[in-house]
Amino acid sequence: SQKIEQNSEALNIQEGKTATLTCNYTNYSPAYLQWYRQDPGRGPVFLLLIRENEKEKRKERLKVTFDTTLKQSLFHITASQPADSATYLCALDANFNKFYFGSGTKLNVKP
Amino acid sequence: GAVVSQHPSWVICKSGTSVKIECRSLDFQATTMFWYRQFPKQSLMLMATSNEGSKATYEQGVEKDKFLINHASLTLSTLTVTSAHPEDSSFYICSAGKGAGTDTQYFGPGTRLTVL
Numbered sequence: 001s002q003k004i005e006q007n008s009e010a011l012n013i014q015e016g017k018t019a020t021l022t023c024n025y026t027n028y029s030p031a032y033l034q035w036y037r038q039d040p041g042r043g044p045v046f047l048l049l050i051r052e053n054e055k056e057k058r059k060e061r062l063k064v065t066f067d068t069t070l071k072q073s074l075f076h077i078t079a080s081q082p083a084d085s086a087t088y089l090c091a092l093d094a095n096f097n098k099f100y101f102g103s104g105t106k107l108n109v110k111p
Numbered sequence: 112g113a114v115v116s117q118h119p120s121w122v123i124c125k126s127g128t129s130v131k132i133e134c135r136s137l138d139f140q141a142t143t144m145f146w147y148r149q150f151p152k153q154s155l156m157l158m159a160t161s162n163e164g165s166k167a168t169y170e171q172g173v174e175k176d177k178f179l180i181n182h183a184s185l186t187l188s189t190l191t192v193t194s195a196h197p198e199d200s201s202f203y204i205c206s207a208g209k210g211a212g213t214d215t216q217y218f219g220p221g222t223r224l225t226v227l
Contacts, residue, residue: 034215043115043204044155089154091216092197099206099216100132103154 003027004092014110019077023090023107026071030092033066035075037106038087038104047088048075080109115207117219124195125227132222133160133207139206140185145216146178149202155158161188161205189204195226 005024013019023033032051036044050057050066050073057064063076077084087104094100114137124130134144140208142163146227147155159180160168167180179191190206206216 038121041202041221043117043206043211043221045158046215046217049215068137098157100157101155 004089004090004100004102006090006092007105010108012108012110013045013080017080019080019084019107019109021075021088021090021107023073023075024071025092025102028071028092028094029068030094032093033064033073034091034093035062035064035073035101036089036091036101038089039073039086044089066076077107079106082109082111085109112218113207113209113215115205115217115219116212117203117205117222119131119222121223121225122140122227123225126218127194129191129193130195130224131189132203132205132224134188134207134219135188136186139207141209142185144178144182144188144205144207146188146190147206148202149204149219155187155204157197158190162170163188192224195224197226200224 003026034049035047038044048064050064052068063077065074085108087106089104090102091099117186118133119152136189146158148158149155157170158173161180163182163185182188183184186224202221204221208216
């Protein structure tokens with residue numbers, strides 16, 4: 001069966017450092033992968049999308065990589081700030097625009 | 112922009128009653144909307160795909176007679192939890208895309224359902 005794995009343990013980093021979150025998947029061949037941010041009690045907010053033929057995508061302090069051979073995506077936040085503290089979810093498209101989400105990784109950025 | 116709203120934002124009901132949750136795309140039309148359920152500290156689990164003008168498509172293990180979905184217009188989908196039980200207590204979130212084949216999904220703020 002399909003599986004999407006994200007580190008279940010919280011990631012604690014110091015303000016100003018780069019946070020790197022991992023998303024691994026099996027039994028999928030997604031055409032694209034997305035990253036979302038979710039704050040407690042709120043719906044997810046779209047951050048970045050990367051397609052299977054793209055190796056890297058950037059948006060301001062965010063960077064996403066997509067390795068279809070390793071079946072892995074890395075999500076980086078450079079110069080992290082306490083306001084970046086949230087849970088980050090990766091999502092893979094199945095078909096018919098259906099998305100399946102990983103369990104999310106909670107990021108804590110300490111001042 | 113692309114704004115999706117949900118109503119209500121939270122609801123408490125008695126066991127055995129039915130609860131309707133609305134999902135609206137405020138500034139765009141959505142032929143397809145999705146309903147998710149999220150338990151505490153867990154990820155979003157896709158429940159069903161709501162298709163405007165046709166029957167919803169349910170994920171494996173989701174009871175279609177318990178979770179009734181109606182997508183009556185291009186801006187509104189409703190999820191009705193029938194004969195709710197405490198185990199149905201969860202955070203229900205909908206999402207919508209801007210068009211067929213679109214990539215990005217815009218999520219509603221979620222509805223917290225508590226069944227006593």
